[in-house]
Amino acid sequence: MAAEKAKVYLVGAGPGDPDLLTIKAARILGEAQAVIYDKIVSPEILALANPQATFIPARKERGQQEAFEAEIHAWYLRLRDAVGPVVRLKSGDPLVFGRGGEELEFLSQHGFNVEVVPGVSALTAAPTLAGIPLGGVSAAVTVLPGHRQAVTEVDWPAYRHGGTLVVLMGVDHRAEIARFLINGGRQARDPVAFLQYASTDRECVVESTLEQVARGEVAVEPPAVFVIGEVVRLRTASGSPSRKRGQTTLSPLVSS
Template identity: 40%
Template sequence: MDYFPLFIDLKNKNCLVVGAGEVAARKIELLAKAGAIITVVAPEISNNVTQLAANNPKLEIIQKDFSPEDIAQQRLIISATNQATINALVAETADTHNIPVNVVDNPGLCSFIVPAIIDRSPVIAAVSSGGTSPVLARLLRAKLESLIPPAFGRMAQLAEKYRALVKEKINPPAQRRIFWEKILQGSIAELFYSGKEAEAEARLKDAILNSPDKLDNTGEVYLVGAGPGDPDLLTFRALRLMQQADVVVYDRLVSDGILELVRRDAEKIYVGKQRDNHSLAQESINELLARLAKSGKRVVRLKGGDPFIFGRGGEEIETLVEQNINFQVVPGITAASGCATYAGIPLTHRDHAQSCTFITGHLKDNTVNLNWQQLAVPRQTIVIYMGLVGLEIICKSMIQYGAAADLPIALIQQGTTHNQRVITGTLSTLPDKLKNQSIHAPTLFIIGTVVSLHNTLKWFQADSTPEEY
């Protein structure tokens, strides 16, 4: 171990920063967050440092060159200048007086290094590469940021509030550890993270006073939007819940890459639907979620796109509400937004569309019942989910009700994934163009003059066959 990891209390302690450029400003901000009394010594002061001083009464600027006398009474020193001789003098002086010193980007002159920080105060995590690769440390920090909820610090404060009571009521220490593990990884913590802090605290107190050895193991359901396909588009909350779920109930539109991020030992239950081929009826899915939660499982209901946009998420949580089962809903990037963005087709644009309408193109009785007069109005964008089978009817109906026959339309197949394919045409030409094509779900259609921007704005390079126009 090259460095001993140590957290130091700097509240109202004197700290010196030598230098006042942009790098120094970042260090000053960190020291200020720790509550330090900061002295900045530098012959030239950047605007950022001047602004920091204006907003912080604990920050004093002394505009002059550094001299060894400046280190008097300092608890910690940071040198952030671009002058090697000054940095060396600061390090030598600090070492002589046994004061911890950090010289930015020069590990050889440092007695301590500043790690990449994950701040969930009072919980603090730090990542260091020993000064060898600060970029690598920041990348590791970014991974940890995705796993630690923003409310983690407040949860720690709640635990501190009841720590003495738990110690009084639960013995021996091993049982206290098990109790806290169940609290901090279970339904009470998830209530807290989802904003139900008062209810979480009430249940925690009840568990301590009445049944610490029989902690409520009631399960819960997380209705999670998996987005349009690219795993990078998952939210932090979605990823965290996927990695702690006991069971994952997933749809056909959830990509393999996203399923790879689920906890390895979680049970996976497929409930996907295809046209006229449902592996499980919707009512059965609703009851399955409730039954799993009642058995004590943490259940992720993983749905492509967003669960509240043509995802029947509302129907599923209605059943959970009726049966008094805890749940969370985690939004995902809906296919309209994700696929349009990856295809370089803005859904709104000042010169093309001032509104956007999402519709489902499902056939019912061999027709599509929609408000055609409204959809045929110009200067808007129409996004069609599940419209492949009914496309010909949709295009003919729009032309019949006044839309221009040459109005641009795009098919986006497997959008945001490496298999993405974009085929463009017009209302009058695209249905015939697709008849000899091998099209694979999921698909999405975008209608409107915004489609004409695709050639100019496309940026995502897929691995599949070239786009067709």
């Protein structure tokens, strides 16, 4: 009889604040024998893992997606005979635009026992922490991936009539996304909010318009989620919730 392969947990680490890690995720981390973690995961969350575990950083470089995935798959195969749980710790939720689906498929094809542990996604956490409700103004909320391939495949004119857009992983292509939306019929004056480092001590909100973003006038850096639509104005009216950790502040635009 073939030896049973190690159990792999695809675990969501949440948006950054360790207090937003789920109880189940913390328990599994404490039992892990190996932890393959995204470099964006905070040291505070890693400190909750079994100190005797093997810690393996998953270092993805821009433009090296295929090599990154191959490296992760190779680690899974090396750890297939691990005596205890293997944790793949991914920021946010493991199956929300984070290539977790591809990893899940690989593990299933290779006979691993896999369990997915959901996490709090920046998709909802970042707007909430910034005081931006995703509902209440528009009847629809659309979530879009902002990486290079998705940007070229999206039917941008489909979003010309308004509605709330939430873009993940799109900071590097923000000007191009804004131009596509404007050229597709979206109003250039539509408000935009970039939500950087949500739930961490570096949390920051940058408000702008599609036109300013399209002209390259807004300085932001990943990780960030950005929200497009009238819901952004509600933050201006109500202000963001006050929290002990990661106070949200309004950053100025880059001068044109």
